Amino acid sequence: MKALVWHGTGDIRCDSAPDPKIEDARDAIIKVTSCAICGSDLHLFDHFIPGMESGDIMGHETMGEVVEVGAGSRAALKIGQRVIIPFTIICGQCEQCKRGNFSVCETTNRKKKLADVAFGHSGAGLFGYTHLTGGYSGGQAEYLRVPFADATHIKVPEGIEDEKLLFLSDIFPTGWQAAVQCDIQPTDTVAIWGCGPVGQMAICSAILMGAKRVFAIDRVPERLAMAKAGGAETIDFAEVNVVEALNEATKGKGPEKCTDAVGLEAHATSSIDAIYDRAKQAMMLESDRAHVLREMIYVCRPAGVLSVPGVYGGLIDKVPFGALMNKGLTIRTGQTHVNRWSDDLLRRIEEGQIDPSFVITHTVGLDQGPEMYKTFRDKQDGCIKVVLKPGEMAA
Amino acid sequence: MSGAPTKSAAIAGRSYSKHDALARGLGYFSIGLGLAELVAPRLLSRATGVKDSEHIIRAFGVREVATGLAILASHDPTPWIWGRVGGDLIDIATAASALDGKNPKRENVALTLLALAATTAADIACAIGLTAQKQIATDAVADYSKRSGFPRAPRFMRGAARDLEVPTDMRIPELLRPYDEGTPKPKGRALGAKGLRP
Ligand SMILES: NC(=O)c1ccc[n+]([C@@H]2O[C@H](COP(=O)([O-])OP(=O)(O)OC[C@H]3O[C@@H](n4cnc5c(N)ncnc54)[C@H](O)[C@@H]3O)[C@@H](O)[C@H]2O)c1
Ligand SMILES: [Zn+2]
Ligand SMILES: [Zn+2]
Numbered sequence: 069m070k071a072l073v074w075h076g077t078g079d080i081r082c083d084s085a086p087d088p089k090i091e092d093a094r095d096a097i098i099k100v101t102s103c104a105i106c107g108s109d110l111h112l113f114d115h116f117i118p119g120m121e122s123g124d125i126m127g128h129e130t131m132g133e134v135v136e137v138g139a140g141s142r143a144a145l146k147i148g149q150r151v152i153i154p155f156t157i158i159c160g161q162c163e164q165c166k167r168g169n170f171s172v173c174e175t176t177n178r179k180k181k182l183a184d185v186a187f188g189h190s191g192a193g194l195f196g197y198t199h200l201t202g203g204y205s206g207g208q209a210e211y212l213r214v215p216f217a218d219a220t221h222i223k224v225p226e227g228i229e230d231e232k233l234l235f236l237s238d239i240f241p242t243g244w245q246a247a248v249q250c251d252i253q254p255t256d257t258v259a260i261w262g263c264g265p266v267g268q269m270a271i272c273s274a275i276l277m278g279a280k281r282v283f284a285i286d287r288v289p290e291r292l293a294m295a296k297a298g299g300a301e302t303i304d305f306a307e308v309n310v311v312e313a314l315n316e317a318t319k320g321k322g323p324e325k326c327t328d329a330v331g332l333e334a335h336a337t338s339s340i341d342a343i344y345d346r347a348k349q350a351m352m353l354e355s356d357r358a359h360v361l362r363e364m365i366y367v368c369r370p371a372g373v374l375s376v377p378g379v380y381g382g383l384i385d386k387v388p389f390g391a392l393m394n395k396g397l398t399i400r401t402g403q404t405h406v407n408r409w410s411d412d413l414l415r416r417i418e419e420g421q422i423d424p425s426f427v428i429t430h431t432v433g434l435d436q437g438p439e440m441y442k443t444f445r446d447k448q449d450g451c452i453k454v455v456l457k458p459g460e461m462a463a
Numbered sequence: 464m465s466g467a468p469t470k471s472a473a474i475a476g477r478s479y480s481k482h483d484a485l486a487r488g489l490g491y492f493s494i495g496l497g498l499a500e501l502v503a504p505r506l507l508s509r510a511t512g513v514k515d516s517e518h519i520i521r522a523f524g525v526r527e528v529a530t531g532l533a534i535l536a537s538h539d540p541t542p543w544i545w546g547r548v549g550g551d552l553i554d555i556a557t558a559a560s561a562l563d564g565k566n567p568k569r570e571n572v573a574l575t576l577l578a579l580a581a582t583t584a585a586d587i588a589c590a591i592g593l594t595a596q597k598q599i600a601t602d603a604v605a606d607y608s609k610r611s612g613f614p615r616a617p618r619f620m621r622g623a624a625r626d627l628e629v630p631t632d633m634r635i636p637e638l639l640r641p642y643d644e645g646t647p648k649p650k651g652r653a654l655g656a657k658g659l660r661p
Contacts, residue, residue, distance in 0.1 A: 077538060080478040113478065114538050168630070248627070251635045272612050278622030289603035297610050299617025306601075349538070373635060398635060412627070421623055426612040429605070438478035446596060450605030
């Protein structure tokens, strides 16, 4: 089969790879109909997250049709079933899964020892996402092996196009959980850093949950325009001082709820901490750039909440923990517990409350995926979200 | 600015541009040259007819190897390639000073300068290309001002999902809940008369 394979920093290629086979009774094989490139893939593309190996297959936003099922998953899945595969691999039986904390499932990371060393304790196995989270082959491919398939799937009905459903695998629940974590009150001002796909989903979710005002921060004009269309008031961080703008808009009190939908590759325009981060990163003394986190801690209203869906991989520096502590801020973060929200969100899509496909700007064959990584990362050609179609490759 | 400058350097079917590939090449070149300068400074010194220049050549070697390793290891080689451009200028200045009429090896020095000029040109082209491909467009290249995920204008959608029950583990701690007298309090979570839980 064809698959997008990681070869090194900035180097992803569409290669031939062996077709996946059932390796365990609970496995299933999916024929992929659509998959997408995520901002998290960019962190791997740029090699900010450790634990990638040349030859790894990328991708964790995947949907398709079941073509093979191991004996242990036959009660849950039938051949021909249309499914979305959440990016978190879950057993459905451990204590964390039972609590709904799916992204920290205790059983699915087959390289648990590595993660225990890096993080103290391991989280769930993830598709196409470094050996720290199991090193499982990802879904930017023609076929995907789904481990623990009896639990790791979301069944979806026929008759709704892929585009409307695909993002249940990751970014829609991620933006949703980002907003849920804010416990939004009708009086709340919510500020969201980053208007990439995750930011856009977080904006929609905050509006649906009834935030009084939603501010969206980015510097890419198309992304800001989309955020505005979704009901946000926008701040261009290349033009204005974000902290001042947010304070001004909230009578000097700051927003009650702040969301980091940017993660470890935050950009900053000419601030001291940005230069400091760049220098330390270049010398490999710090792995992640924390500009957005610092800004959020600083501007958030006392007793407010910081919600951090943005991904961090390792160490950060110069975090104003004193401000965080003295202001009594609550911080909530994590990889998304996709299956905790997916049924409710599927219902909202079916009822027409929201159609997450609005972020898609590029749909191409899987073989054009490598070029699209670059287009997406460098925000060229108005790119916001890329969908790849393994069935539409040039022969 | 649009994505135009990188398009020309794109390699079809690859996530790697010609500039990315050139940067790696320069990284290996840097290490190779640096090792030669470290291992055989005497030879190089004699070939260019500059006496007592071994220590300078060795120092240049250290610089070359370090830059080369940084180019190959870093997430983004751009600053290191610009660093190479700076290094090239120092090399040129040093070599040019050996070009005086008394040096019997001045032909070799001239050849060295020629090679340095070529390397500098490659470094500059690579650095400019890498810088341009990371440039964020400041003019919108597409109009998404009407693209929202909602069936109606956002102001009609505000609060449409208030039916959602925030799970207990994601609620704000009760004592940190901002107290605001003028607003209706969500059912079951209101503060009591004394600001404590009922
Ligand atoms: N928690 C999860 O489960 C989960 C799931 C999916 C994605 N993510 C993470 O969410 C983040 C965003 O993902 P995405 O797909 O939207 O990626 P993206 O790269 O498309 O979006 C990031 C956006 O942040 C903007 N940005 C950069 N610096 C900024 C700053 N200082 N202030 C404001 N905005 C800034 C960029 O211009 C860009 O538009 C990534 O870190 C990704 O890894 C997390
Ligand atoms: Zn993702
Ligand atoms: Zn589990």
